[in-house]
Amino acid sequence: MINNHLDKLQEDLIKQLYAVEEKENSKIRQLLSKLEKKEKEISDKQRNIVNIKQHATDLQLFLSIKQIEEDVSSKDDILNSLVQDENLKNHSLEYKLYTAIQNTISDINSFRDIHIEEKPCEIVLNDRTVFTYYTESLVKVFSNEGLKEFQVKMPCNVYDIAYSSEDNTLAVTSGKSDKRCITIIDVEKKHIKKIISLDSITFGIALRENELIYSGYNKGIRMINLYDESISDIVQDRMPIECYIATVGNKIYHTNHVTNTVTCYDQQGKLQWTFHNESVL
The missing domain is CATH 2.130.10.10 (YVTN repeat-like/Quinoprotein amine dehydrogenase)
Structure with a gap:
């Protein structure tokens, strides 16, 4: 009966761990998707700058740079918001042992001192x-x-x-x-x-x-x-x-x-x- 109860507790704990892990993985996938999108946008801007330098007139270059500055500023704000977001902080998975259980385990550890002496x-x-x-x-x-x-x-x-x-x-x-x-x-x-x-x-x-x-x-x-x-x-x-x-x-x-x-x-x-x-x- 005790073994069945402990097995049930273990099963519930594993389910909780899997649920927490899946939730964090989902957040990571969403964050990576956002970063990949922004990376693509930045690459496009870099190619535009190269093309403008090669082919645009001075006026076109000036106007384009002003637009690029605005775009870069907005992207910078987005990146800063991502950095400040909880999703980009280091996360670690941990468990907390209830004091009552910890005390019980401490008591159980004392079983190591028990020995059986067989007397026929x-x-x-x-x-x-x-x-x-x-x-x-x-x-x-x-x-x-x-x-x-x-x-x-x-x-x-x-x-x-x-x-x-x-x-x-x-x-x-x-x-x-x-x-x-x-x-x-x-x-x-x-x-x-x-x-x-x-x-x-x-x-x-x-x-x-x-x-x-x-x-x-x-x-x-x-x-x-x-x-x-x-x-x-x-x-x-x-x-x-x-x-x-x-x-x-x-x-x-x-x-x-x-x-x-x-x-x-x-x-x-x-x-x-x-x-x-x-x-x-």
Whole structure:
């Protein structure tokens, strides 16, 4: 939407520039036409003077010179008027940037100082450690000795991860990826078992028995039943991006980096308490 608006502004600006340029070109063409006409008239007078000098009598020369003086005087007045006219002044095309826009651009320039630091999410299994690599769309599994056992190329970006010991699988969320899903990886077979498509982007995820609980951005906190893949809402409040979830017993803990809080809900989504500390979160 922002790009479309900027494209429209650019298109309007180009149209204005073309209109101003065409107007000035028209003035220049009119001025050149006037000057060419006067140049032709002066050339004609010069030829007449040569002819008069060669063929006219003294009286004819005197009378002709008086007429030429009057003509030259009138032409001089015309040339002076052209010189004084705005059309003969130097024109330059320029643009003026509104102060508000200039301030905005100054603010945008500060974006150059922003850098992105990628930190892979990790989960520790009994004898392995699993990492997600967001921009590389990879899940890598390492032994306790730090040796890479295998990796799985994912169909989208990856964000958070949860492990199910019941069937030895990993559930991986897709973060801000265009492909909105949770991908299930079979650890034993070292490949993707299935992909569960969703209608929202997903970030933090946790396992509780046979249910996956995840932070679904504008869909709030949601739960997927792994048996039939049915989805139910736990908390319907809109959540920011990049939130994490943990479960302990029948309690759900949800982080919020925008408000610097950790919020506790029961399994029905009822608020229990909120912890707030800007220096910690």
